[in-house]
Amino acid sequence: MFTGLVEGMGTVVSMKKERGGAVLALDLGVLSNGLSLGSSVAVSGACLSMTALEGSIASFDLSEETLQKTKFSALSSGDSVNLERSLPVNARLGGHFVTGHVDGVGKVVCVEKQEDFQVHTYRASAEVTPLLISKGSVTVDGVSLTISELLSNKEFTVALIPDTLQRTTLGALQPGDSLHLEGDMIGKYVFQYMENLKLKK
Numbered sequence: 222m223f224t225g226l227v228e229g230m231g232t233v234v235s236m237k238k239e240r241g242g243a244v245l246a247l248d249l250g251v252l253s254n255g256l257s258l259g260s261s262v263a264v265s266g267a268c269l270s271m272t273a274l275e276g277s278i279a280s281f282d283l284s285e286e287t288l289q290k291t292k293f294s295a296l297s298s299g300d301s302v303n304l305e306r307s308l309p310v311n312a313r314l315g316g317h318f319v320t321g322h323v324d325g326v327g328k329v330v331c332v333e334k335q336e337d338f339q340v341h342t343y344r345a346s347a348e349v350t351p352l353l354i355s356k357g358s359v360t361v362d363g364v365s366l367t368i369s370e371l372l373s374n375k376e377f378t379v380a381l382i383p384d385t386l387q388r389t390t391l392g393a394l395q396p397g398d399s400l401h402l403e404g405d406m407i408g409k410y411v412f413q414y415m416e417n418l419k420l421k422k
Contacts, residue, residue: 222308223263225316225358225365227389228252231264233300234278236293243283245269245293252304253277261321263305265390266363266401267291268321291323292399301390303363316365317358318406325349327361327400330376337383340369341394342376345402350375351412352404360403364389 234246247264249256253274256262260271262279267287273280288294296302308314325346333340343361345353353359355371364385369378386392394400 223268223305223316223319223321223363224308224312224314225319225360225363226305227303227364228305229388230301230390231304233296233298233302235298236296242285243288243294244272245281245283245296247279247281247302247304249277249279249304251277252306253279256306261307263303263307263319263321263363265292265302266319266321266360266403267293267323290326291401292326295399301393303389305363317360319360319363319365319403320406322403323401324352324403324409327402329394329396329398329400331396332394337386339381339386339392340378341381341391342372342378343400343402345375345377347375349402349404352408353377354408357408358405360401362390362401364391 229252231247231249234248237244256271258271261268262271269281271279272282283293325348327346328344330344331342353368353371355368357368359366359368366379369380371377381391
């Protein structure tokens, strides 16, 4: 379980395709402290299990399913990713409940700069659209955000403060870039419940 409060950014060391999947190596920097084999880390919003750790360099096995449902296959050496270690039981929940299960890949439509702040417009995938509500929570590349406004054509806006722009990869986004999107966990259960009611009628 995660909160969507990104702890820092890591750097892609290598992305090696292997039969049936791939191995992603990341430099976690100081965020490698306290981690061990099997530790869960949210990498740009996707929960991955660490399979090796040498110094601050961690490796993660990516299945074909993960490669198909995320943008990881496009990663290359030097790229930055958002990082969050799993939530300790006794920690404060400052963001919202984030599972690290990417629901879909969206796109950046527009980046509007407002001095030190920015307003971004994103287009959600079909899997994510039913889970979005105005002023509700959404996870974008691992960052817990509040939806400012729901627009037409599966688009929504978010307002980003300077700290978020500086401490996460969202500050470097450009129109056309891909995004990992995860809908609010509570919203998923409500949506599924309502869909099941429809089937029973």
